[in-house]
Amino acid sequence: MKSFTGKTLRWEWRDAIVELTLDHAPANEIGTLMLAELEKFVAAFGALAPETAVCIISSARKEGFSAGADLRELYHAAAPLLKEQGVAGVRDFLERIHAVLNAIDAAPFATIAAVHGVCFGGGFELALGCDIIVADKMARFAFPELRLGLIPGFGGVPRLKRDVGNAFVRELLLTGRSVNASRAHAVGLVAQLASEGEALRVARATAAQIRKFDAVTRVAAKKFIKPIPHEELRREIGLFCELFARPAVMAALKKFVEDSGPMPYLP
């Protein structure tokens, strides 16, 4: 399928480059609907791969790349369930999103995340699955999960640890703070900085350069330099589910969902 328009995203193939655009109000929260459409996207990789050199993932929402997992959906789905049922539902979601992100991570073409605005939690984890992150200078990155008594659950920590120093990972994780694009660039997370509103243009120029090279070499080079941390990813799912089972997490999710203050939720 060379093009697709769903309820939360769309993709279009042109001249060996496929562009996946997230477009789900308000800020590309990743819930069951977006997950299903991301599954559809990775299922198309087999058909796209022979003619595709690069995939660019970006957002059409002015708020940013993605605010992360849809915590409102998570809370409302889990709240009425018994603890074991809630954890089982979370585990099922995590298994599915991990399969999607592993497929993007190992895609048989280069992948570029063109990031602007908020790139938090699950959205950050989606960007981390890509080979290259291009960010405009207004982008912000964060793993706010510890604010809720959780760790990132979509493979974020193993993938961030693969790319940057452990000290930066610990600071980001343990404080829940957000960092701007310049800091992310300085630590090596962001490959290229773009002016405000220019991330997609810079990503397209980068894709046009990557497209020039031999496909077999590109795939071999990617496989050689970018191993997927499968073992840690499995441990992450287990730890997330273990933490999710605690009553404190549902209480924190409730506070988050009910918070309507102008300052981002930070207990």
Place this chain on the structure above:
Amino acid sequence: MRTIEQTTHEILDLASKHFNVPAGSLSPDDDFFKKLGIDSLQTLELLSRIENHFGIELPDYEVQGVSDFKTLASRIQSRL
């Protein structure tokens, strides 16, 4: 080194320029959430604009509970 007055003035300029508020209509004691009418994602935008303008990092937790320009300026001042 900027003075606290200069820093405050620069924040007010920045805020009026990027959040469509008439220049000169903001004062140091104003509640910027109310005056700018911003939500939580726009607050992050303001934080990015401040960090880019002053060339600093201002962790979210340092501005937690801050709502007036004058206090915000003092937090920035401690990072310059």
